[in-house]
Amino acid sequence: MKKFKWLEKKVDERQERDIMEVEHIGFWAMYYMLLAAIIIQAFFIEGGGKHLVGEFVVFMATSVIVVVGWMRKGVWTYQSRKVPGVKAYLRYSIIAMLVFGLPFGIYNGIRAKQDWSSIAADTAITMLYIFIVCFVTFMIVGTITKKREEKLASQAYEENEDEEDL
Numbered sequence: 001m002k003k004f005k006w007l008e009k010k011v012d013e014r015q016e017r018d019i020m021e022v023e024h025i026g027f028w029a030m031y032y033m034l035l036a037a038i039i040i041q042a043f044f045i046e047g048g049g050k051h052l053v054g055e056f057v058v059f060m061a062t063s064v065i066v067v068v069g070w071m072r073k074g075v076w077t078y079q080s081r082k083v084p085g086v087k088a089y090l091r092y093s094i095i096a097m098l099v100f101g102l103p104f105g106i107y108n109g110i111r112a113k114q115d116w117s118s119i120a121a122d123t124a125i126t127m128l129y130i131f132i133v134c135f136v137t138f139m140i141v142g143t144i145t146k147k148r149e150e151k152l153a154s155q156a157y158e159e160n161e162d163e164e165d166l
Contacts, residue, residue: 101127
């Protein structure tokens with residue numbers, strides 16, 4: 001007899017897949033709404049940055065958990081069978097630099113009441129920092145994911161050969 005009867009699985013594979021699909025949509029909706037809340041609070045609420053610690057910790061912890069999980073499984077996205085290369089990492093980093101570095105650099109400069117040349121310099125430094133961090137992170141995660149993908153593929157190939165020998 002099981003100790004925790006309420007933990008027993010009572011759904012079939014199709015129902016489990018349906019549940020996973022709903023959870024998937026709900027997770028990503030929550031993830032992007034949390035990101036939007038962080039950005040809105042940082043830009044539009046006075047002193048919002050001081051109150052963002054909890055949201056930021058949850059957002060980053062979720063991000064790390066998802067990325068580590070993907071790396072362990074040797075996958076990157078739903079849209080691609082293979083991990084992208086350096087050109088894609090450059091593209092992703094440029095997008096992150098423009099989407100996050102540009103507005104945050106300008107906002108911080110205006111908030112600090114700097115002149116426009118200082119704002120431009122601070123924005124350029126912020127954008128460069130975000131680009132470098134993103135690019136290096138993509139390179140590390142992509143390399144680890146590629147190696148893991150190759151290892152899993154070779155294990156699957158070896159298992160198939162073992163089954164054929166029987």
